[in-house]
Amino acid sequence: MNKKIYVAGGDLRLYHAYQSILKKGYDVIYEKEPSEKNTAEADILLFGVPVTRDNKTLFLPQSDKKVYLSDITKAIDKNKLLIAGKIPKGIFGCKTEDLLLRDDFAILNAVPTAEGVLEIAMRETDFCLSGANCLITGYGRIGKVLSDRFNAVGACVTVTARRDSDLALSSALGFKAIQTADVINHIKDFDIIINTVPYLIFTEEVLKNASKDTLLIDTASSPGGVDFKAAKSLGVKTIHALSLPGKVAPKTAGEIISDLALKIINGF
Helix, strand or coil, rough: CCEEEEEECCCCHHHHHHHHHHHHHCCCEECCCCCHHHHHHCCCEECCCCECCCCCEEEECCCCCCCCCHHHHHCCCCCCCEEECCCCCCCCCCCCEHHHHHHHHHHHHHHHHHHHHHHHHHHCCCCCCCCEEEECCCHHHHHHHHHHHHHHHHCCCEECCCCCCHHHHHCCCCCCCEHHHHHHHHHHHHHHEEECCCCCCCHHHCCCCCCCCEEECCCCCCCCHHHHHHHHHCCCEEEEEECCCHHHHHHHHHHHHHHHHHHHHHHC
């Protein structure tokens, strides 16, 4: 492998990904802020997860500087490979690999995400999780790990799903299960609610039925599954917990990125 790898932007995960790639002997450099020069000279680009949040500037939480996508795309030709997350279509003009569309990435990140949610739940409540009534909306990859972790600390876990097979599996594993569409009829029963579903579930109508003592944690990508404006006006405490792996376990999350990036690179 004599390809030049350029790791730039993103949060602390990218720095740890760079360190992991460097230790394995690859030709790699790292910068907090991508430059046109190093972008132009590299064969492989490993940028942020997500690469952008506004489709105008690069995601650079470690920098006060703004770097516009248009400035970086000028240095990218069709022979390069860009590995990142939430890559806008048709902007970069090269081969792309979106980590956020990969099942293996989502599965591996479910563990640091779940641990981050546990930390938030313990920090933001004044009661023990053991014995607390906890609702997890969505029984996908993250929902499955979340239900396991909250059950392990003694919470009384209920999960929601749309598919009968997911409802059956969650019941078989010992969890209470309800249809996602029925949340409005049960929301008042929960001390903690964790949403993993990336579309609007907690509308104003639903939130009106929630207890004012409920903590609602939304892990879904923006815009999330909660009407945050309505929640604020109704006095329901909500936290939009984005990019948790990079906040609670950046080294582990960075190694996940590096391992998958090298798998992609070695097949490029």
